[in-house]
Amino acid sequence: MLSKNQIKHIRQLHQGKFREIHRQYIVEGEKMLNELLKSEQNILHIYALESWLTQHEVYLKKHNIAYTAISENELKQISGLVSPYQVLALVAHRTFHFSAFQQGIYIALDQIQDPGNMGTIIRSAEWFGVKGIFCSEDCVEVYNSKVVQSSMGSVFRVPVYYLPLAAFLKQHQSINTYAAVLHGDDVYNKSFNDTSIIVIGNESKGISNPILSLCKHKITIPNFGEAESLNAAVSCSIILALSKK
Amino acid sequence: MLSKNQIKHIRQLHQGKFREIHRQYIVEGEKMLNELLKSEQNILHIYALESWLTQHEVYLKKHNIAYTAISENELKQISGLVSPYQVLALVAHRTFHFSAFQQGIYIALDQIQDPGNMGTIIRSAEWFGVKGIFCSEDCVEVYNSKVVQSSMGSVFRVPVYYLPLAAFLKQHQSINTYAAVLHGDDVYNKSFNDTSIIVIGNESKGISNPILSLCKHKITIPNFGEAESLNAAVSCSIILALSKK
Numbered sequence: 001m002l003s004k005n006q007i008k009h010i011r012q013l014h015q016g017k018f019r020e021i022h023r024q025y026i027v028e029g030e031k032m033l034n035e036l037l038k039s040e041q042n043i044l045h046i047y048a049l050e051s052w053l054t055q056h057e058v059y060l061k062k063h064n065i066a067y068t069a070i071s072e073n074e075l076k077q078i079s080g081l082v083s084p085y086q087v088l089a090l091v092a093h094r095t096f097h098f099s100a101f102q103q104g105i106y107i108a109l110d111q112i113q114d115p116g117n118m119g120t121i122i123r124s125a126e127w128f129g130v131k132g133i134f135c136s137e138d139c140v141e142v143y144n145s146k147v148v149q150s151s152m153g154s155v156f157r158v159p160v161y162y163l164p165l166a167a168f169l170k171q172h173q174s175i176n177t178y179a180a181v182l183h184g185d186d187v188y189n190k191s192f193n194d195t196s197i198i199v200i201g202n203e204s205k206g207i208s209n210p211i212l213s214l215c216k217h218k219i220t221i222p223n224f225g226e227a228e229s230l231n232a233a234v235s236c237s238i239i240l241a242l243s244k245k
Numbered sequence: 246m247l248s249k250n251q252i253k254h255i256r257q258l259h260q261g262k263f264r265e266i267h268r269q270y271i272v273e274g275e276k277m278l279n280e281l282l283k284s285e286q287n288i289l290h291i292y293a294l295e296s297w298l299t300q301h302e303v304y305l306k307k308h309n310i311a312y313t314a315i316s317e318n319e320l321k322q323i324s325g326l327v328s329p330y331q332v333l334a335l336v337a338h339r340t341f342h343f344s345a346f347q348q349g350i351y352i353a354l355d356q357i358q359d360p361g362n363m364g365t366i367i368r369s370a371e372w373f374g375v376k377g378i379f380c381s382e383d384c385v386e387v388y389n390s391k392v393v394q395s396s397m398g399s400v401f402r403v404p405v406y407y408l409p410l411a412a413f414l415k416q417h418q419s420i421n422t423y424a425a426v427l428h429g430d431d432v433y434n435k436s437f438n439d440t441s442i443i444v445i446g447n448e449s450k451g452i453s454n455p456i457l458s459l460c461k462h463k464i465t466i467p468n469f470g471e472a473e474s475l476n477a478a479v480s481c482s483i484i485l486a487l488s489k490k
Contacts, residue, residue, distance in 0.1 A: 120476045123472055123476060123479075124476070125470075126470040126471060126472040127466075129469030130470075157470075188490055221372075222489070223372055224373050224374030225370075225371040226371060227368055227369075227397070227398075228397065228398075229397070230368065230482070231368060231369070231397075231482075233479065234369055234478065234479060234482040237475070238483055241466065242487075244469065245490065
């Protein structure tokens with residue numbers, strides 16, 4: 001049973017400004033909860049239907065995770081989904097602090113706005129073993145529920161750093177940067193350094209000039225048709241795949 | 246000025262069943278309209294604010310495209326967008342009939358459900374010069390507004406065929422098929438035939454057994470992390486990119 005204040009608090013967390021104030025975010029649905037329970041995230045509270053709890057109660061008790069049984073009606077009130085699935089968790093924000101580059105591929109995102117793209121990039125990043133994602137401070141927030149959902153749980157595992165991107169790249173000019181642009185070198189002919197940053201720009205405007213001027217390589221996925229551009233998450237994923245070839 | 250009946254008719258077209266009955270669909274927004282006007286689609290009527298019409302009236306008259314000036318309030322009533330942009334067009338369905346394979350890459354989609362994925366696949370398909378997309382009849386409808394939007398206009402140009410996919414593949418067993426699966430041959434080591442079909446399955450269930458059993462090659466994008474899978478549109482796009490290497 002939920003109090004009015006609890007309901008209000010959870011509903012507020014569907015908005016970015018309240019997530020920022022409380023340093024909490026929401027994870028919903030059975031599949032995402034499975035990923036969450038396996039992860040190292042700090043789960044603050046789980047609200048679930050009895051049907052879900054009977055299957056998970058032993059695990060929750062063993063791991064000391066607080067939970068409350070709620071009704072379908074209560075779940076509807078706190079869920080951000082059109083058809084809520086059984087369970088909703090409150091999770092503490094986890095802030096990653098970048099210390100030093102390891103050998104491997106990194107991604108830098110300049111003003112990525114679409115939460116679906118952000119989530120998909122994080123999912124592909126994990127698939128290809130990316131070491132970390134640097135986001136300009138005006139990228140969509142990583143704890144937006146659509147980002148969490150479309151990352152399919154990768155958001156619980158991939159380090160994502162929000163930072164002043166131009167200043168950061170300036171500080172690390174020794175690291176090779178590969179900017180995805182429309183008229184650059186053919187990506188098929190590029191080889192990637194052991195430690196590299198792939199830079200992806202905004203969905204409609206591309207990479208902003210201050211960032212672009214700091215990038216050593218400009219690369220392009222060749223176009224074999226009339227389409228004007230590729231989706232940002234798709235471009236990023238293709239470049240990641242080609243960096244492994 | 247719109248009549249009640251016109252408003253009702255346009256609003257109905259936001260639903261698949263009415264698009265099917267009337268064989269019409271909706272295209273919205275300035276950017277999409279630019280793509281539409283350049284395409285070979287049969288535009289039935291354009292509803293636009295004066296601001297848009299002043300810029301396009303000469304073109305519309307020259308090409309004999311019917312249009313009506315509407316108010317912002319009327320646009321809100323007929324638009325499917327939260328923030329409608331200036332213009333909305335009614336377009337006639339265009340049905341592609343497959344005749345014969347040309348040399349090149351084709352895509353087959355088995356039960357793709359997410360409109361964003363469908364649109365992104367069509368967009369990538371055009372980028373990589375795909376000759377056509379075969380869809381199982383239970384794929385999301387290509388004229389769903391989210392498909393149109395996320396295809397960024399490629400839907401106006403790429404041939405998409407809805408057909409009984411298993412029967413079709415059975416009929417064309419001489420064409421090499423490459424099924425994207427989780428445990429197949431490493432895609433980096435595969436070379437693609439001059440005429441090939443890349444087969445992509447449902448977002449959660451993958452390729453259904455009747456289709457899979459008809460596929461000659463099973464291919465996998467190797468995993469370098471812990472993620473369980475890649476997004477379907479991303480997998481498709483990566484395989485397309487690798488087929489060009």
